Amino acid sequence: MAIRNHKNVDKIPEPTLRRLPWYLSNAKLMKEKGEKYISSTQISRQINIDASQIAKDLSFVNISGRTRVGYETEHLVQVLEDFLGFTNMHRAYLFGVGSLGGALLSDSGLSHFGLEIVGAFDVNPDLVGKTINGIPVYHSDEFEERIKQDQVNIGVLTVPISIAQMITEKMVDGGIKAIWNFTPFRIRVPENIVVQNTSLYAHLAVMFNRLNEAIKK
């Protein structure tokens, strides 16, 4: 099983989970700069979040700082990477090798953060049988057989919206437990299935709107 058991993570709130990577990147930067210790006050000054909030968020992570000195930088990086699940590989399939799907396959950066895409599925005959960035593209019909061999429980969804729900159901029936949904479609899943929505287009919409407001001022 590719998933390790984290301690004390049962009730960690999503806003905390979203902030922890900020602290991690800041700690990484301090480590690069050769800083041996880093305090929540220092992080606070650099990323403009209350030091008390940072200390509270870090209390979910199994690390203790020293008064006046703070956390050991290298240790904090390690503990955070570990806690966030970036240090052990989570095997995933990608569904839909279109423009965005192909782009994600080409992004080797994901593997540095614990996501290893081990196969992709599509029906396009120009793609099936090829590899992209070393990742094999299979015909969608092969999914049910493949997943029995490969130890995969994450699916990355980058199909057209018209088949997003259908493919979701296929994934869940095959044994996928978590879906990273890049489509702008809101998929329906059984209660025990994890869905992470990352709609680049929704983010674009927010950015365009805010930019438009800013320009009008």
Next chain:
Amino acid sequence: MAIRNHKNVDKIPEPTLRRLPWYLSNAKLMKEKGEKYISSTQISRQINIDASQIAKDLSFVNISGRTRVGYETEHLVQVLEDFLGFTNMHRAYLFGVGSLGGALLSDSGLSHFGLEIVGAFDVNPDLVGKTINGIPVYHSDEFEERIKQDQVNIGVLTVPISIAQMITEKMVDGGIKAIWNFTPFRIRVPENIVVQNTSLYAHLAVMFNRLNEAIKK
């Protein structure tokens, strides 16, 4: 100026802005299926959001439905695409042609949602002077000169965290008004600059954590 003036958008809340693309993708799907009308009740059933919430969200958009029948599907698609800024092109530069940056340049899908990346900047001599998916890669030193000619006010940030803040400042000094930040680094900007954070890694962290919880149950 590439930015159009939307009406009545001054105070549209971010959660509404994030939900509107869901309604849009649903309406698109209904349009593909040949449905002439679509009601908030129908959308509600399909994406599991309260019909009253949908009606409220759509009230920000300049469209009126007919009692019992709902909205004209094609018109709703048009009005939403327009409102969300997907129908007119927003010119952008991308900074940092690494793995993720290169992947985003290859993703032609963004242009269907109103973002046209017209140039990229990097210092890597293997990349400078090349084009990726038709988009020229310039040396970072050329930015200040380029932006005077190109009409660009959006910057996509995909540089390493160690230079994220430095490049941000360079962008802002050059005249960039909105930054789409894909780095896990929390950048600091002047008040009038729009920042849209899209950290794939933060989303991964949330998904890994939730998956881990779900498996333990």
